[in-house]
Amino acid sequence: MRELLNATGEHLLIVFFSMVAASAIAIALGVLAYWKRRLGSVIIALAEIVQTIPSLALLALLMIVFGLGDVTMGIALILYALLPIIRNTHTALIELPPHLIDAARGVGMSRAQRLAKVEIPLCIPMILGGIKVALVNSLSIAVMGVLIGSGGLGYIIYRGIQQRNMGRILIGAIPVVVIALFFDWAMRRLERRLFRHTS
Amino acid sequence: MKLITLFLTNGPAIGQSLAVHIMLVIVSVSLGTIIAVPLGIALTRTKRIALIVLATASAVQTIPGLVMLGFALVLLGIGRAPALAVLTIYSILPVLHNTYTGITEVLPAYTDAATGIGMTAMQTLFKVELPLALGAIISGIRVSAVYIVSWATLAGMIGAGGLGDWIWTGLATYNTDYILLGAVPAAILAFLFSAAIGALQRILTPRGLRRRA
Amino acid sequence: MIEFRNVTKRYGAVTVLDDVSFTIPSGQFAVVIGPSGCGKTTTLRTINRLIEPQPGTVFIDGEDVMDQDPVQLRRRIGYVIQQIGLFPNMTVEENISVVPKLLKYPKDACATITHELLTLVDMPYEAYAHKYPSELSGGQQQRIGVLRALAASPPIVLMDEPFGALDPVTRESLQEEIKRIQRKLKKTIVFVTHDMDEALRLADVIIFMDGGKILQMATPEEMLHKPQAPIIKSFLGRHIEESGAKEGMKAQEFMKRRVHTVLESAKTLESIERMRKREVNSLVVVDDDDHYLGTVSIETIKAKGKAGRAIGEYIDTTTLTVNRHDDAKEALDKLLASTQNYVIVLNDDRTVAGIITRTSTAKAMGQALWGEIES
Known part of the structure; x- marks a missing residue:
């Protein structure tokens, strides 16, 4: 039981820090893609390519460069989280109604002020949607951390697999699925509530 | 440079793994599509069951790959058949989802017009709904294929063969060469599958549905 | 049935x-x-x-x-x-x-x-x-x-x-x-x-x-x-x-309501494009408040117009106009006496109400005589 709690804690922690970092990077890239159209399509294309790399392959390759451990796992999670967040940020920004931007420009806001006071606040529900997708994915991918010497629930699952012990696999797997479904549900609610406020 | 000589010296062995890997993807995605498209169509006719099935499907999708393969290992044993079974089940999900939403999102004006001019339900499906949902269905297949390239490397764990073998061996023995030999072709393969299906999608989209730039 | x-x-x-x-x-x-x-x-x-x-x-x-x-x-x-x-x-x-x-x-x-x-x-x-x-x-x-x-x-x-x-x-x-x-x-x-x-x-x-x-x-x-x-x-x-106000035919009863107008600030090419689309060879020019200024014809633009110039420079102000409440006979006399094909009908505030053409006249006369006629 203690082992399970520890593993769950580790799992959540690594996912949490990776998502915070990924969100910061991806929102910035999304804004950049919005400001510079041509650079934007390059950014999105690259993130798409990263997304297609098989997770085992990416992890193994990252391990060659960054060695074993939590850092490597975190980097992998960040890389996989980029696309959904960048794409949602970018789409939300370009789909803002032009009259709002005109209004913001009309009252004399600078580009940075427009972004901070008008554009980003209006895009938050959709950005959250991107973070939700990334988060649910990450919870599942983080299980593979066990292969590169990072902790988390993967450790319990993998040992279960090696012992061909269904019970042990389930003990590790159920928290992953429950947590994923919980975040999916909670963030969906949050999204909906925020959406009502901004629209 | 070192990478090139590495691949040259291991050429035939990698080629064989690559062939197995491609076979795994094509077989499981084809089977998955054959199951998912009719199922998706059937779901559009029973909205209430559809909601339950789709919710279950997306819950299944949150189960980590390692866990699913673990189940297969314990329940079905080691080998290519259990691996194909898991890969097929997983490939159903994106195609099912896209078939369902693709068809339900066909504008009511089109189905109303189709019924109004005297098409039967079958004719409406084949002449109007499916052609209009085709783009969504193919992009579901594309997502599936990319996932399955990835899952097939994992499936090396339960004896599926393919490029995953190299990575697993590389990880177990901390052998960088083996990791590179498996991981690089796997990454390229995923990209090529995605690009090829994307191209197919463009070719199959009738001119009238293409978005004008 | x-x-x-x-x-x-x-x-x-x-x-x-x-x-x-x-x-x-x-x-x-x-x-x-x-x-x-x-x-x-x-x-x-x-x-x-x-x-x-x-x-x-x-x-x-x-x-x-x-x-x-x-x-x-x-x-x-x-x-x-x-x-x-x-x-x-x-x-x-x-x-x-x-x-x-x-x-x-x-x-x-x-x-x-x-x-x-x-x-x-x-x-x-x-x-x-x-x-x-x-x-x-x-x-x-x-x-x-x-x-x-x-x-x-x-x-x-x-x-x-x-x-x-x-x-x-x-x-x-x-x-x-x-x-x-x-x-x-x-x-x-x-x-x-x-x-x-x-x-x-x-x-x-x-x-x-x-x-x-x-x-x-x-x-x-x-x-x-x-x-x-x-x-x-x-x-x-x-x-x-x-249909209630029939007695003493007014100009407005002979007019067609559909008039193709253009702003004086519109460019020459835009105006030609509009004429082509509407299949007409002249347009009625109005200012921003919809007040009548004159007409412009495709011949004038083709002869003198330059691309990118405002249409206001090529207005023909000699086109015949009547007030919508003017006696219909007056409008018809004007039309028949001139070589022009139409008379512009204006409201009291000099906005455009309609246009009387030779065909709209014939149609209105026909309707007055025989009721609804087929076109």
Whole structure:
């Protein structure tokens, strides 16, 4: 039981820090893609390519460069989280109604002020949607951390697999699925509530 | 440079793994599509069951790959058949989802017009709904294929063969060469599958549905 | 012939059609009109069994529609909807020939039909048959929508606000076309609209509905003279006023309301483009407040105009004008005495009210003498 709690804690922690970092990077890239159209399509294309790399392959390759451990796992999670967040940020920004931007420009806001006071606040529900997708994915991918010497629930699952012990696999797997479904549900609610406020 | 000589010296062995890997993807995605498209169509006719099935499907999708393969290992044993079974089940999900939403999102004006001019339900499906949902269905297949390239490397764990073998061996023995030999072709393969299906999608989209730039 | 006998339709506690009975003889253009939710679309959809009456019976040529296979029934009835509903994955030709193909017509017959129908609306086969709906304008799309409904030569065509989404100019020309086609092919048309102008222009008989009941079924003239409910009167609105003030013909009674105007600040190319689109060779120039300034003709622009210059520089201010309340005779004298083809009619505030042309005069005279005439 203690082992399970520890593993769950580790799992959540690594996912949490990776998502915070990924969100910061991806929102910035999304804004950049919005400001510079041509650079934007390059950014999105690259993130798409990263997304297609098989997770085992990416992890193994990252391990060659960054060695074993939590850092490597975190980097992998960040890389996989980029696309959904960048794409949602970018789409939300370009789909803002032009009259709002005109209004913001009309009252004399600078580009940075427009972004901070008008554009980003209006895009938050959709950005959250991107973070939700990334988060649910990450919870599942983080299980593979066990292969590169990072902790988390993967450790319990993998040992279960090696012992061909269904019970042990389930003990590790159920928290992953429950947590994923919980975040999916909670963030969906949050999204909906925020959406009502901004629209 | 070192990478090139590495691949040259291991050429035939990698080629064989690559062939197995491609076979795994094509077989499981084809089977998955054959199951998912009719199922998706059937779901559009029973909205209430559809909601339950789709919710279950997306819950299944949150189960980590390692866990699913673990189940297969314990329940079905080691080998290519259990691996194909898991890969097929997983490939159903994106195609099912896209078939369902693709068809339900066909504008009511089109189905109303189709019924109004005297098409039967079958004719409406084949002449109007499916052609209009085709783009969504193919992009579901594309997502599936990319996932399955990835899952097939994992499936090396339960004896599926393919490029995953190299990575697993590389990880177990901390052998960088083996990791590179498996991981690089796997990454390229995923990209090529995605690009090829994307191209197919463009070719199959009738001119009238293409978005004008 | 279409006959409704005591047709009722309820959805739960809501009654959409309440004991409706009427008969539309073959070859008639019937327009069903009323406020939204009055049951007009339900009435239409009951004819081809998209909605089934309960209780009540709908007869087509004496046969109960419920005794017929719905699919076969619909293939014998043309159907046009507001959202057009052309299949975006099919070309114009495929869209037009979809019903003939469902009816297993031979290939060459389908091709002939497409040719003939496209000719009917002046859209040459070579130019349009292989285009996709997304490559056509809204007006062109709905022309094809109408042709699709006509393709299997159904004796009856149902149209559900078919021109509601089109701009006024396009709508008017499509109205003229459908009326012409209906006369030529002798179709029975049931046409739903909420636009009284449209109903008066098209109908042989108008069915006015409200709250699931028919309030009045009458010819346009009869409805204008004896509207039988306050709501019908309010729908008729300005038409009643217009037909009331007949004595002492004024200039406004001879004019056409549709005038193609252009702002003085518009550029030359834009103006030429507009003339080409509207198929006219001059435009009326107005300022930002819609006040009349003069006219501009394609000849002037072609002779003197430079690309990118404002149209204001090429205005012809010598064009004849009259006030809308001026005596009609004065306006006609002016027109006949000059070599110009038209006189511009102005409101009291010098905005443009309409235009009197030689044809609009002839039409107005004809109407004054013989009532409604066919164009």
